[in-house]
Amino acid sequence: xxxxxxxxxxxxxxxxxxxLMVFGAVVAGVLVGALPGLSSTMATALLLPFTLAMEPVAxxxxxxxxxxxxxxxxxxTAILINxxxxxxxxxxxxxxxxxxxxxxxxxxxxxxxxxxxxxxxFSVIVMIVAAPALARLAYQFGPPEYFALAVFGxxxxxxxxxxxxxxxxxxxxxxxxxATVGLEITTGVERFxxxxxxxxxxxxxxxxxxxxxxxxxxxxxxxxxxLVRKRVAVVAxxxxxxxxxKRCAATIARSCGIGTFIGILPAEGGTIASIIGYNEAKxxxxxxxxxxxxxxxxxxxxxxxxxxxxxxxxxxxxxxxIPGSGTTAVILAALIAQGVRPGPALFTEQPDLLYTLFWSMxxxxxxxxxxxxxxxxxxxxxxxxxxxxxxxxxxxxxxxxSYALATSIVDVWIMLxxxxxxxxxxxxxxxxxxVIIGLILGGLVETSLRQSMIxxxxxxxxxxxxxxxxxxxxxxxxxxxxxxxRKAIVRRLRERRAGPREAAG
Amino acid sequence: MAGDSAGDDRAAADEGGRVSPFFPPRxxxxxxxxxxxxxxxxxxxxxxxxxxxxxxxxGMQPRVFPQLVLGLIAFLGLIILVQxxxxxxxxxxxxxxxxxxxxxxxxxxxxIFEHVGVIITLFLFGxxxxxxxxxxxxxxxxxxxxxxxxxxxxxFRGILGxxxxxxxxxxxxx
Numbered sequence: 001x002x003x004x005x006x007x008x009x010x011x012x013x014x015x016x017x018x019x020l021m022v023f024g025a026v027v028a029g030v031l032v033g034a035l036p037g038l039s040s041t042m043a044t045a046l047l048l049p050f051t052l053a054m055e056p057v058a059x060x061x062x063x064x065x066x067x068x069x070x071x072x073x074x075x076x077t078a079i080l081i082n083x084x085x086x087x088x089x090x091x092x093x094x095x096x097x098x099x100x101x102x103x104x105x106x107x108x109x110x111x112x113x114x115x116x117x118x119x120x121x122f123s124v125i126v127m128i129v130a131a132p133a134l135a136r137l138a139y140q141f142g143p144p145e146y147f148a149l150a151v152f153g154x155x156x157x158x159x160x161x162x163x164x165x166x167x168x169x170x171x172x173x174x175x176x177x178x179a180t181v182g183l184e185i186t187t188g189v190e191r192f193x194x195x196x197x198x199x200x201x202x203x204x205x206x207x208x209x210x211x212x213x214x215x216x217x218x219x220x221x222x223x224x225x226x227l228v229r230k231r232v233a234v235v236a237x238x239x240x241x242x243x244x245x246k247r248c249a250a251t252i253a254r255s256c257g258i259g260t261f262i263g264i265l266p267a268e269g270g271t272i273a274s275i276i277g278y279n280e281a282k283x284x285x286x287x288x289x290x291x292x293x294x295x296x297x298x299x300x301x302x303x304x305x306x307x308x309x310x311x312x313x314x315x316x317x318x319x320x321x322i323p324g325s326g327t328t329a330v331i332l333a334a335l336i337a338q339g340v341r342p343g344p345a346l347f348t349e350q351p352d353l354l355y356t357l358f359w360s361m362x363x364x365x366x367x368x369x370x371x372x373x374x375x376x377x378x379x380x381x382x383x384x385x386x387x388x389x390x391x392x393x394x395x396x397x398x399x400x401x402s403y404a405l406a407t408s409i410v411d412v413w414i415m416l417x418x419x420x421x422x423x424x425x426x427x428x429x430x431x432x433x434x435v436i437i438g439l440i441l442g443g444l445v446e447t448s449l450r451q452s453m454i455x456x457x458x459x460x461x462x463x464x465x466x467x468x469x470x471x472x473x474x475x476x477x478x479x480x481x482x483x484x485x486r487k488a489i490v491r492r493l494r495e496r497r498a499g500p501r502e503a504a505g
Numbered sequence: 506m507a508g509d510s511a512g513d514d515r516a517a518a519d520e521g522g523r524v525s526p527f528f529p530p531r532x533x534x535x536x537x538x539x540x541x542x543x544x545x546x547x548x549x550x551x552x553x554x555x556x557x558x559x560x561x562x563x564g565m566q567p568r569v570f571p572q573l574v575l576g577l578i579a580f581l582g583l584i585i586l587v588q589x590x591x592x593x594x595x596x597x598x599x600x601x602x603x604x605x606x607x608x609x610x611x612x613x614x615x616x617i618f619e620h621v622g623v624i625i626t627l628f629l630f631g632x633x634x635x636x637x638x639x640x641x642x643x644x645x646x647x648x649x650x651x652x653x654x655x656x657x658x659x660x661f662r663g664i665l666g667x668x669x670x671x672x673x674x675x676x677x678x679x
Contacts, residue, residue, distance in 0.1 A: 167585070187561045396654065
């Protein structure tokens with residue numbers, strides 16, 4: 001850890017204008033997170049065009065602050081109206097809403113804010129230590145290791161919460177294929193341009209992201225029946241009592257570790273972290289019977305875990321250029337759009353950006369704690385915005401944001417086409433995030449494979465001479481087949497145990 | 506994952522058939538066939554790519570990588586096809602009329618964007634979509650349709666300095 005760099009980063013992060021922008025992003029993030037259907041991924045994608053006018057440091061700090069706050073914001077509506085603002089808050093509703101029905105909404109909101117902030121701050125501290133260490137390790141990587149790492153990152157898509165393994169992998173592969181559109185960099189041969197010169201430079205990530213996250217969700221929302229949600233009395237969040245805090249301290253500590261670890265794994269993120277955080281909270285609780293009926297630990301567990309995943313997800317994003325989640329894929333695209341090269345070189349070439357980002361994320365976590373306490377009541381009211389006005393606004397921002405990138409109508413068409421594709425993918429059980437992760441990793445996969453093959457004289461056996469690459473390939477196999485193999489073994493063991501019992505009976 | 510949106514889970518839940526963490530649900534035959542057909546077409550397209558001189562290609566022609574990826578996609582599509590069972594008929598609450606009209610409104614918005622400019626386009630969209638989605642309070646709709654597009658235009662023009670084509674914005678920009 002570079003203390004001098006950290007001190008300089010703090011100096012930069014304390015700039016009043018940057019603090020103001022981070023505060024604005026935190027307020028917007030909590031709001032977006034609280035609005036059902038709007039996720040922090042979509043918000044970062046929509047905000048991305050605005051950030052292009054900012055300095056790289058400010059742009060990334062703003063997007064990261066929005067990410068942290070958006071993850072917390074989902075808990076507000078999960079507790080108050082039993083509708084998680086975003087998937088990572090889904091498990092918070094299991095106990096948050098029953099608590100709200102019992103008149104304990106303020107207690108639930110308070111615990112959600114505190115647990116989220118602790119999880120977020122813990123993971124940022126881990127990020128400060130782990131990201132530079134991982135970057136130092138990555139200095140030893142050559143093209144074969146990067147290829148194996150990118151393949152491992154893509155294989156991790158298999159575990160993304162929604163959809164199933166095959167469909168998630170297919171989405172990732174489709175993203176890699178989209179990345180091949182345009183001129184092939186080493187030979188200058190055009191691929192999949194279909195005669196459109198606008199495609200020779202490839203497909204811009206940003207309109208694809210806006211389309212696939214925002215426009216597909218708009219079409220999805222058009223199919224959602226008009227629900228009348230039961231609202232509970234909105235009260236202000238209140239600080240957890242000492243008893244509550246004592247009861248939840250171990251749960252929060254455990255979830256901090258779980259969330260950060262899950263976040264660090266490429267392509268995993270808040271939703272899985274919160275599910276595991278909830279399950280573990282229940283498993284270790286002295287009162288597991290209370291879960292599902294309004295247990296305070298049932299809020300602390302998932303909230304600490306999903307926010308801990310934010311800092312964790314930034315580790316591979318910054319150190320390796322491999323996105324840790326859908327939102328960090330957008331942040332990675334923002335880095336690239338700003339002309340910043342993610343990966344180990346970032347730590348030597350632009351340490352200011354990194355350390356300012358660390359501080360901005362820490363500050364964002366403290367800010368959303370304050371904003372959460374001061375404004376939970378207000379945010380809950382704002383979520384009353386009718387969907388008939390909310391979703392047209394999302395599309396308007398999508399159109400103008402896509403056009404503004406390069407004042408090109410082609411980008412607007414790309415945004416729309418990918419919005420329609422994303423809608424049909426969702427309809428058929430595909431998760432859309434893998435497409436974006438594949439699109440971002442596609443260039444790395446092809447370039448590193450090409451370079452590796454040159455190094456190995458066109459023989460794939462050359463990979464066997466690289467232990468680190470082999471380790472990543474082994475991890476790839478585990479991530480692809482670990483879950484079904486484990487399930488098959490468990491099933492076989494159960495059958496074997498059941499066999500003698502049946503025979504005895 | 507953090508990147509998921511609520512719709513993913515809903516869409517996954519919408520799909521009929523058995524729940525398996527690894528294999529696709531039933532009723533995906535059509536999806537698999539579309540994937541395989543698209544792969545076949547794109548594979549044919551890769552055959553039309555120019556060959557690079559050997560000194561540049563260094564053993565890997567530009568068509569090879571896309572072909573490898575298409576092969577992988579086709580393989581995954583085949584798994585979906587093999588694993589898919591008969592389509593299970595399940596009642597879905599999808600309001601297709603609204604979906605199609607929304608999609609058409611979006612397409613129309615992009616079509617006219619370049620010709621009539623951003624403000625008129627967004628005004629029309631802001632007027633049309635709320636009404637299409639069942640909003641009946643005409644006053645708020647009218648105010649929204651005027652104010653929100655101007656707000657967006659001002660934001661992008663003022664902060665980002667983006668120039669938008671069209672008669673009204675030219676007038677407003679002076």
